[in-house]
Amino acid sequence: MYPSRFHYEAPRSLDEAFGVLQAYGDEAKVLAGGQSLIPLIKLRFSAPAVIVDINNIPGLDYHDEDTDGSLDIGALCRHRTLERSPLLRSRHPTMSRCAPLIADPMVRSRGTLVGSLCHADPQGDWASVMLALGGEIIARSARGERAIPVSQFVIGPFQNSLQVGEIAVRARVPAPRGTRSGTYLKLERRVGDFATVGVAVALETSGATINRAGIALTGVGSNNIQCTAAEQALAGKTLNPSTIEQAAALAAEAAQPKSDVRGSAEYKRHIVYTFVARALGNRQAMAA
């Protein structure tokens, strides 16, 4: 047996799940796709006393747009669903470019976007996308619901700000101020590897004017990095060689890469610059 022993609960409703989580406190770990958690448990890097499997709770496997244009992604919405989603392909280009690049087809069958955010792996791709989009996590408990911006949800490597008794029930992307464009570029040594460098770019434009810019980085810091200076430099501007160069340089400055087997810090910083410039410079690739 690879994993150590644990007590297993498989609640069939959120209320039942809240009861279980309250009863076991911080001994309990929520299990959705398990594609990040189970590998840790197999290696015994994680050994929760209690596993609360939420896969049998109905009503969590969905993603849809509200009438106000905001997008909700339920806790059990799998990467595979997002990868094949006509809604994402037509209206959410940053997300639709990222989904196929998560791990591999088998991991995408089970893994979830919300789970990925909760796991808060610094190499996780979705957190960069959600930072670039200004997304938030909706956490629910027996006491009610609260919205947590992703920037405040991921508080460190493998650390999220959920309290005992809370479950992340959905992620939410706010309605855009204008037309969405964007992309996710990921440099990996081979398919299924973690990103050497990942860059999420999301723009909301009216005509040529950028109302809102989002740029966030994967794999070049102790967590995903939001490039606020680069974003602010683009807000209110149009895309031209000068603004693109400035944004790329500011994003590269914001990166905190470490030299490792995937490359030197200088190389990774150069890739950040290259990817941001490439993304912003290719209008066609960024269009929905």
Add this chain to the structure above:
Amino acid sequence: MEERRINVVVNGQPRSVDVEPRLLLAHFLREVLGLTGTHIGCDTTNCGACTVLVDGLPMKSCTMFAVMADGHEVMTVEGLGIPSELHPIQEGFREEHGLQCGFCTPGMMLASKALLDENPDPTEEDVRWALSGNLCRCTGYQNIVKSVLWAAEKLRSEARAVSR
């Protein structure tokens, strides 16, 4: 020792077994059910040799607890076909020499089945993408891709024959 009763349909057969929650699906298939066609090739969820179909979707059985399969259907390579009645995918791997040591092969075959169930006319790129989670140390993948494309053509011609 805590055990749970799980009810899983494996290769069309309903199975009802008490298991520890920490038992991996791969170990359940191999050691409890004796279906050793599912192979374990790594400890890190990387290689895809353990790929099975759960409700028709490809999943790494080493990265699921058996209890998560409760109420679901699992297909292993044994459920694909038998020696006297091979599935076209199995025929394809024979015809196009899609294996050498055979260790990755069951995973390759089931990932391919998931592809062909969704896309009966894949391009070479579609095949490579669908198999991107399955590693092979022997073949260099070229003949695996040919095997899957051979199987796709065989399945399409069988479908055409039936519809006449």
